[in-house]
Each structure stands twice: as structure tokens, then as C-alpha cells.
Amino acid sequence: MKELTSAGFFEGKDISQDTRLRTEVCVIGSGAGGAVAAAELAALGHDVVVIEEGPYFPPEYLNGRDYETMRDLYREAGMTVAIGKPGIPVPAGKCVGGTTVINSGTCFRLPARTIEKWRRDHGLRDFSEESLAPYFQKVEEKLGVSPVTPETEGGVARIIRRGADKLGYSHHPLQRNAKGCEGRGTCAFGCTKSAKQSMLVSYLPEAIGHGARIFADSRAERLLLSGNRVFALEARVKHGADGHRPPRRLEVRADAFILAGGAMMTPVFLQKNRIGVRSGQVGKNLTIHPASKLAAFFDEDVYGWKGVPQGYCIDHFRDEGLMFEGAFLPPGLGSMALASLGAEHKAQMERYKNLAVFGFMVSDSSTGSIRPYRDGRAAIRYDVNARDMDLFRRGILILTEVFFAAGAKEVYPPIHNMTFRSMDEARSLLNHPLRPDDVEMLSFHPLGTARMGLDPRSSVVDPQLKSHEVENFYVVDGSIFPTSLGVNPQLTIMAFATRAAEAVNTYLRQLGSVYKAGEKLAKS
Amino acid sequence: MPHPYPYKVLSASEVRVVHALAETCCPPGQIIKTTPAGALVAERVDWFLEAAPVEGRTAFRFALLALEWSPVFRLLALSRFSRLPPEKREVQLKSWSGSRVWLWRNLLKLLMALVVPAYYADDQVSGQTGFTPPGGRPSRFLAAWKERTGS
Ligand SMILES: Cc1cc2nc3c(=O)[nH]c(=O)nc-3n(C[C@H](O)[C@H](O)[C@H](O)COP(=O)(O)OP(=O)(O)OC[C@H]3O[C@@H](n4cnc5c(N)ncnc54)[C@H](O)[C@@H]3O)c2cc1C
Ligand code: SF4
Numbered sequence: 111m112k113e114l115t116s117a118g119f120f121e122g123k124d125i126s127q128d129t130r131l132r133t134e135v136c137v138i139g140s141g142a143g144g145a146v147a148a149a150e151l152a153a154l155g156h157d158v159v160v161i162e163e164g165p166y167f168p169p170e171y172l173n174g175r176d177y178e179t180m181r182d183l184y185r186e187a188g189m190t191v192a193i194g195k196p197g198i199p200v201p202a203g204k205c206v207g208g209t210t211v212i213n214s215g216t217c218f219r220l221p222a223r224t225i226e227k228w229r230r231d232h233g234l235r236d237f238s239e240e241s242l243a244p245y246f247q248k249v250e251e252k253l254g255v256s257p258v259t260p261e262t263e264g265g266v267a268r269i270i271r272r273g274a275d276k277l278g279y280s281h282h283p284l285q286r287n288a289k290g291c292e293g294r295g296t297c298a299f300g301c302t303k304s305a306k307q308s309m310l311v312s313y314l315p316e317a318i319g320h321g322a323r324i325f326a327d328s329r330a331e332r333l334l335l336s337g338n339r340v341f342a343l344e345a346r347v348k349h350g351a352d353g354h355r356p357p358r359r360l361e362v363r364a365d366a367f368i369l370a371g372g373a374m375m376t377p378v379f380l381q382k383n384r385i386g387v388r389s390g391q392v393g394k395n396l397t398i399h400p401a402s403k404l405a406a407f408f409d410e411d412v413y414g415w416k417g418v419p420q421g422y423c424i425d426h427f428r429d430e431g432l433m434f435e436g437a438f439l440p441p442g443l444g445s446m447a448l449a450s451l452g453a454e455h456k457a458q459m460e461r462y463k464n465l466a467v468f469g470f471m472v473s474d475s476s477t478g479s480i481r482p483y484r485d486g487r488a489a490i491r492y493d494v495n496a497r498d499m500d501l502f503r504r505g506i507l508i509l510t511e512v513f514f515a516a517g518a519k520e521v522y523p524p525i526h527n528m529t530f531r532s533m534d535e536a537r538s539l540l541n542h543p544l545r546p547d548d549v550e551m552l553s554f555h556p557l558g559t560a561r562m563g564l565d566p567r568s569s570v571v572d573p574q575l576k577s578h579e580v581e582n583f584y585v586v587d588g589s590i591f592p593t594s595l596g597v598n599p600q601l602t603i604m605a606f607a608t609r610a611a612e613a614v615n616t617y618l619r620q621l622g623s624v625y626k627a628g629e630k631l632a633k634s
Numbered sequence: 635m636p637h638p639y640p641y642k643v644l645s646a647s648e649v650r651v652v653h654a655l656a657e658t659c660c661p662p663g664q665i666i667k668t669t670p671a672g673a674l675v676a677e678r679v680d681w682f683l684e685a686a687p688v689e690g691r692t693a694f695r696f697a698l699l700a701l702e703w704s705p706v707f708r709l710l711a712l713s714r715f716s717r718l719p720p721e722k723r724e725v726q727l728k729s730w731s732g733s734r735v736w737l738w739r740n741l742l743k744l745l746m747a748l749v750v751p752a753y754y755a756d757d758q759v760s761g762q763t764g765f766t767p768p769g770g771r772p773s774r775f776l777a778a779w780k781e782r783t784g785s
Contacts, residue, residue: 171771173768173771174768175755175767175768175773175774176751176755177678177751177752177755177775178755178775181685181686182685182774186686186687187682187685187686187687189687189689189690197740294768295768296768299768302768302770302771413764415765415766416766440754440760440765440768441754441760441763441765442750442751442755442760443751445750445751445754446746446747446751449731449746451658451660451724451727451728451731452658452659452661452724452727452728453661453663455659455660456660456661456662456663456664456666457663457664459660459663459666459754459763460664460665460666460763462763462764463763463764526731526732526739527732547736
């Protein structure tokens with residue numbers, strides 16, 4: 111049996127009985143927000159415990175297989191869907207390292223336009239490109255963020271570059287957090303080379319190096335409060351490999367608590383614990399960057415799976431709210447982009463090497479909400495509004511044009527039973543507004559469900575990400591953003607987590623009674 | 635001789651519908667010749683469903699039931715889906731995929747989303763598309779399958 115007082119990863123099977131731990135900082139969730147906050151605070155000398163609901167898959171267990179990884183490392187086996195017009199799958203990770211283990215590794219800084227909007231509409235005047243730059247820089251250096259190389263950008267990038275050049279659209283390789291990437295093409299199903307710097311291979315080992323303890327299979331359930339301070343967290347630990355044995359109770363007593371469950375689960379936890387609810391904003395303001403993809407057949411060999419699946423972008427329309435990025439998938443999930451069946455399907459799949467797939471996402475003005483189901487899952491409600499549907503129509507037309515300009519023979523838009531053989535055909539079929547149910551959408555970026563702001567009546571946390579209501583409680587994940595970002599969010603979440611760790615450190619130092627520089631708490 | 639796979643979620647009749655659906659969606663082609671049964675599609679789907687949320691499992695099973703009886707209820711045939719000849723099954727599926735009724739389209743989408751990727755999850759099948767299976771790391775499904783069938 112592993113010693114629970116030593117640093118390291120712990121699984122449910124390591125906790126044989128109900129257990130109580132004492133620490134300085136308890137972090138709930140080990141994804142982009144939680145892992146960074148945990149590592150930063152551990153590096154500052156604090157004793158840190160991380161509670162993670164999902165399983166621990168050591169990097170050498172990641173096998174890059176789409177079907178198996180969805181089952182074992184995605185929340186609800188990848189079957190989470192936002193209910194509304196249309197129904198939109200919202201996959202997310204549930205494992206040590208959170209969604210970063212199964213994401214595509216694309217990195218963007220928070221756009222100046224979005225910061226300006228926050229300053230103007232939300233009074234968040236602390237934020238500017240300059241004030242945030244050191245936090246972004248720190249994360250970028252740690253994760254080796256750099257542009258995709260020509261050797262790994264793959265055949266789809268070649269096609270997109272050719273099409274975009276002909277049309278005069280700006281395009282470039284994406285920045286990613288991958289060191290020594292070989293373009294094995296399975297980022298969203300676990301990088302088998304540990305090139306992608308997910309939290310599992312970067313910040314979490316660093317946190318452990320500074321003494322942190324990370325508990326997998328442990329679902330944070332209840333906060334115990336005394337006045338306006340939290341003094342303990344109760345978690346349920348799935349015990350035994352199959353989880354069929356009765357769960358154990360894990361109680362963590364700490365001086366500060368950081369909630370980083372992601373924008374889907376954070377509001378569920380807050381609502382269940384009645385924290386932040388007075389603002390009326392918990393679970394509201396959900397934005398998701400609804401996204402879609404198009405497939406196209408070419409005469410030339412593309413070999414879309416050889417290379418970084420999301421390694422290239424067209425950013426020409428970013429200010430309009432449209433970002434185009436790579437979206438190639440292995441044949442299993444990739445076949446869904448064609449939506450064909452029978453002999454037609456087989457003939458298409460036998461030409462898989464001639465297929466290019468590219469996607470786009472909409473910087474949404476639509477908003478949705480999240481509330482808890484009784485069993486603790488997130489009930490997500492989201493309808494796409496008319497403005498965003500116009501952007502979908504425009505996005506489909508632009509990408510169709512890029513594909514044809516690059517020499518596509520057939521383009522498959524994300525609209526059931528539709529195939530374009532020419533641009534004229536595309537224009538005539540899309541010369542009317544689209545209804546939400548017409549378009550196949552997906553979403554990878556739920557955000558905003560516990561937004562930050564200055565006023566406790568309209569926001570859940572302050573700009574330091576501290577709860578307006580509870581003194582020693584912080585929210586540090588994708589839920590804190592007041593609007594959709596317009597770009598992939600992981601880097602911004604990590605930069606804000608780095609910044610929030612400073613605030614937590616200041617708080618703990620002021621608390622004084624507990625933390626004395628250089629001296630660790632006796633762990634229990 | 636391996637033991638039969640001990641299905642944990644799907645009933646025998648549901649397994650039959652999964653097989654029929656997989657054969658219709660992914661019939662043997664010129665290059666991709668492996669059959670869905672050879673790719674252990676029903677076993678993979680069952681293994682996947684073990685880890686799926688109850689609602690997901692229920693929705694999938696409901697979709698199977700609806701598909702199985704739909705030809706009879708919609709008076710397209712006097713036979714259940716799994717007993718129709720392949721051409722008629724394909725007509726049935728196309729009537730769902732092209733339907734104006736949201737429910738039919740989405741039930742089919744749900745079924746295909748679990749069944750078709752299960753087929754390509756087999757290394758031989760994905761290899762026949764030209765795709766190189768990633769990283770050479772072993773399949774967790776195959777390990778479970780071997781353990782459960784004693785192969
Ligand atoms: C397929 C896919 C591809 C993506 N690609 C990119 C990309 O290329 N670039 C990019 O910037 N973004 C990408 N994203 C999004 C990005 O990964 C997320 O926005 C980011 O990881 C969110 O960070 P987070 O800390 O908010 O939550 P997460 O990283 O999701 O971490 C939250 C963690 O908290 C755990 N948790 C939740 N509730 C509890 C509880 N009660 N108790 C204990 N643990 C709990 C969860 O299990 C999870 O592990 C992608 C997302 C997906 C799904
Ligand atoms: S493309 Fe690069 S980062 Fe992605 S899985 Fe492959 S080696 Fe890893």
C-alpha cells in the first residue's frame with residue numbers, strides 16, 4: 111500500500127479505508143486550470159493535494175486509439191450532449207490531466223479584441239495584453255509552445271495553403287504545446303509519444319516534484335464551511351479497479367480551496383454546494399464555440415492522418431468570429447464526416463487517403479446554461495441563435511471555396527444528404543438561411559459558467575478568481591471567462607491559473623498562522 | 635476454440651441488430667474486405683457501452699429497438715430489420731438518414747456513431763484504408779476480449 115503522505119499519483123485502489131488528509135491547498139480537478147495552479151503553488155513551497163474524478167492513465171498507457179480513448183478517458187464516454195437547437199456533442203476529458211490529455215494542443219494567446227471587450231463591457235480594467243503577457247510567456251516557455259513544423263504539418267495543410275493562397279486568405283501553421291512531435295496524428299486520443307505537453311506530462315509531474323499529491327478516481331462532492339470559510343472537502347473515491355466495491359470517503363482539510371472542474375462540472379459543483387448562487391450567474395452565460403467540419407475528396411493523395419491533425423489555420427475571418435482549423439480524424443470517427451452508408455460508404459473509405467477534412471468554429475454570441483442532474487451530471491442547454499447560424503452558413507461557403515480552389519472534386523458539408531460538386535452548386539444550395547437542425551455541430555470549448563467580474567451581483571469570482579462569497583475559495587478554469595474567447599482556450603486558462611496562483615499565495619502568506627516560509631506542514 | 639463473448643450490456647436480439655446494421659453500413663468492399671463480424675463489431679460496441687452513462691446506453695438500445703421494428707411499423711416490409719435482405723436494409727437506413735423527421739435522423743446518427751467507428755477500430759480494417767494504426771500500443775479492448783473468451 112502506498113504511503114499517502116508522500117508525493118505522487120494515487121488511485122482509488124490505494125485508498126483502502128475512509129481517510130482524512132491535511133494540506134494547505136486543495137485543488138479540485140487536474141486539467142488546464144487545476145494542474146497549473148497546483149504546480150505553481152507547490153513550487154512556491156505550499157503543500158498541495160489535487161482531487162481528480164477521472165482515472166490515472168500513465169503516459170505509456172495512452173494508445174491513441176479513438177474508440178478506446180473515448181470510452182476510458184472522455185467524460186461520459188464522449189456522449190455528453192448539449193440539448194437544444196441543434197443537439198451538440200460537447201466532449202471533454204475525465205482523467206488525470208483533464209481535457210489537455212485528449213485535446214489537439216493548439217495554443218493561442220487571448221486576443222486583444224476580447225480583452226478590449228472585457229475592459230469595455232465588464233469593467234475588467236486590470237487586464238491588458240501587457241499585464242497578461244508575463245503569464246502567457248511563462249506557460250509558453252514551460253510547454254515549449256512553437257509553430258508546427260513543415261515536416262509535421264501534413265497533407266491537409268498543403269491543400270489548405272494552396273486554396274487559401276488562391277483566394278488571398280491569410281493562413282499559417284498553428285502554435286502548439288508539443289515537444290518533438292512526430293505528427294503521429296492522435297493528439298485527441300492521447301499522444302503516444304508524450305510529445306504533446308498535456309498536464310499529465312508537464313505541470314502535474316512538476317507539482318509532484320515539489321511534493322504535491324494527486325488523487326485520481328476521487329470525485330469532490332461537498333464543501334464543509336464554517337462562516338464564510340471552507341475548512342474541508344469531502345470526496346468519494348472509486349475503490350477497486352472495476353469501481354464495484356463501495357466507495358471510500360476522502361476528507362481533505364485545507365487553508366485554501368481551488369475549484370478547477372472545467373466549465374461543465376464547476377457550475378454543477380457550485381450549485382450543489384450553494385456557492386456563488388446569490389449572483390444568479392452560476393451555470394449561466396455558457397459559450398461553447400460551436401464548430402463544424404467539412405470533408406473533401408481530391409485526386410491527389412493527402413494522407414490526412416500523417417501529420418498534426420490540427421496543425422494549420424485560416425485566420426482571415428477571425429474578426430468576423432470565424433476561425434478555421436485542422437480537424438482530421440482516424441478512419442473510425444473520421445468516417446462520420448461523410449455520413450454515408452453501404453457500398454457508397456465503402457467506396458469512399460477505400461479512398462480515405464484522398465480525403466481532406468478541415469473545420470471551423472464560431473465565436474458565439476449565443477449563450478446556454480448548465481444545471482445539475484440529480485445524479486451529478488451536467489444538464490447542458492444551448493440554442494444557436496440566428497447571428498451564429500449566419501456565421502455557420504458563411505463558414506461552410508468559405509471552406510467549400512477553399513477546397514474547390516485547391517482542386518477538390520467533391521465537398522461534403524456538415525448538412526445531411528448534401529454534396530457539392532462545384533462552387534455554383536454550393537451557392538445555390540446554400541442561398542437560404544440554414545436552420546440549426548440542418549447543420550452537424552460539435553463543441554470543444556465550454557466556457558463562462560462561473561464568470562469573473564467586479565460586481566458580486568453579476569459575477570461569481572473577482573478578477574483574482576476568488577469567490578465573492580467565500581473567503582478562501584477560488585475558481586480557476588474555463589468557467590471564469592465573461593465572454594467567448596474566439597480562439598482555443600487552453601493557453602488562456604493556464605495563464606489565468608498562473609496569475610491566480612499568485613493571489614492564492616498572497617492570501618496564504620497573509621494568513622500567516624499556517625504557512626511559514628520554507629517550512630512544510632506536517633502532512634496527515 | 636475461444637468461448638463465446640459474454641455480452642454484458644446487449645441482449646442476443648440486440649447483438650443481431652448491431653450485426654445487421656454494421657453489415658449494411660460497412661459491407662465488404664474491393665479493398666476493405668474484413669467483415670463486421672470479423673472485426674468483432676458487436677463485441678466492441680458492448681464493451682464500449684459498459685463504460686457509457688446509463689442514458690447513453692438506454693438511448694442506444696432504444697434506437698436499436700426502433701430500427702428493428704421500424705420496417706414493420708412503417709409498413710415497408712413484413713419483416714424486422716435484422717431479417718431483411720441487405721438491399722432492403724439499406725433502403726430502410728437511407729429512409730432514416732434522408733428523413734425530414736429529426737428523430738429518425740438522430741437515432742440513426744447515434745447508432746452509426748457507435749457502430750461504424752467500432753468497425754474501423756479493428757487494426758486490420760483501418761489498415762485496409764491505408765491508415766497506420768498509431769504507436770504500436772496494444773488495444774485494451776482486445777486484451778479484455780481475450781481474457782473474457784479465454785483465447
Ligand atoms: C477534443 C478536444 C480538443 C481540444 N483541443 C484544444 C486545443 O487544441 N487547444 C485548446 O486551447 N483547447 C482545446 N480544447 C479545449 C481545452 O482542452 C479545454 O478548454 C481545457 O482543457 C479546459 O481546462 P479546464 O481546466 O477548464 O478543464 P479540464 O481540462 O476539462 O479539467 C477539468 C478536470 O476536472 C475534473 N473534475 C470535474 N469535476 C470534478 C469533481 N467534482 N471532482 C474531481 N474532479 C473533477 C474533470 O474530470 C477534469 O479532469 C479541446 C477540447 C477537446 C474536448
Ligand atoms: S501529432 Fe504530435 S502531438 Fe499529436 S499525437 Fe502525434 S506526436 Fe503527439
